[in-house]
Amino acid sequence: MKAPGRTRSRSKPDRRAIRLEGADLHVHTTHSDGGCSPGEVVRAAANVGLGSLAITDHDTLSALAVARPEAERLGIELIGGVELTALRDDQEVHILGHFVRDDDPHLVAACLNLREGRARRIIEMAGRLQELGLSIDLETLRQTFPRATLGRKHLADWLVRSGQVAGHREAFARFLGDDGPAHVAKPRLPWRQAIVLIREAGGVAGLAHPPYDLRRDLLRELADAGLGAVEVAGPGIDPRCGLRWRNWADELDLASIAGTDFHAADRPGRWVGAITTTPTDLIRLRSKTMDRGSLHRIL
Ligand SMILES: [Zn+2]
Ligand SMILES: [Zn+2]
DSSP states (O other): OOOHHHHHHHSSOOHHHHTTSOEEEEEOOTTTTOSSOHHHHHHHHHHTTOSEEEEOOBTOOHHHHHHHHHHHHHTOEEEEEEEEEEEETTEEEEEEEESOOTTOHHHHHHHHHHHHHHHHHHHHHHHHHHHTTOOOOHHHHHHHSTTSOOOHHHHHHHHHHTTSSSSHHHHIIIIISTTSTTOOOOOOEEHHHHHHHHHHTTOEEEEOSOOTTOOHHHHHHHHHTTOOEEEEESTTOOHHHHHHHHHHHHHTTOEEEEOOOBOOOOSTTOSTTSSOBOHHHHHHHHHHHHTTTOOOOOO
16 A cells, blocks of 8 residues: 555656666556556556556557556656567467557557457357357457457456356366367467567567577577567566576677566566566667667657
């Protein structure tokens, strides 16, 4: 619980003072599969004294416009972000975009396309669950998560709340897991296209939560295709892996970035700002947008 007085005194921090503090560059909101609204994550970031925050919802930029007035009110830098669902050799990879323009027509259209594909997918998965004898009310589910792009997690939620399975684990094990009878593959962008879209929207493309067995030659291949950053710290990243990737990033001229991949404050230690990108790394990331003479506003 925070004292109201303290919130007030922090509501107009000195921009020069906050520049040297960390940045959480990986945060989700209710516009994708997060549990907090855009305004809530901005307030959470301001409360812990972050200088910068990137909202990186899955395949949508819509939270940014909603969060911007609150970020301006609280004097926190809101970095335009996105996390694109991409595909490489049958493996899903998540490509983060930072400093993207949230009104870039091509990026917006690609996101819309992914979400429409996702909407068709949820209908198909609900249909399969019904064929398996389960009851799904998609309309109510949509009303429960009005802004979210519905996915497996939401269907699992429904099954749990309606008492049809004991928990998420069972929902995935019996029906919704990758090999489950109700699973339908998610629409995904070819990874090279994801990188190009982000760069053409003025942003820096970054590899989100790499697999622990990431190989250096894969990172090089991504870097050659225009990747500009790699996540080296996050909730699922082993610190030893992170250190190794940071060395590779330096060798390959990539920025090292970090963030919480915040979805909800659902367990201890999970809060906006718990894992941050250092000011030096943020400067490096920012400089990647300027490499191409892009016109981003610098604090
Ligand atoms: Zn991800
Ligand atoms: Zn994420």
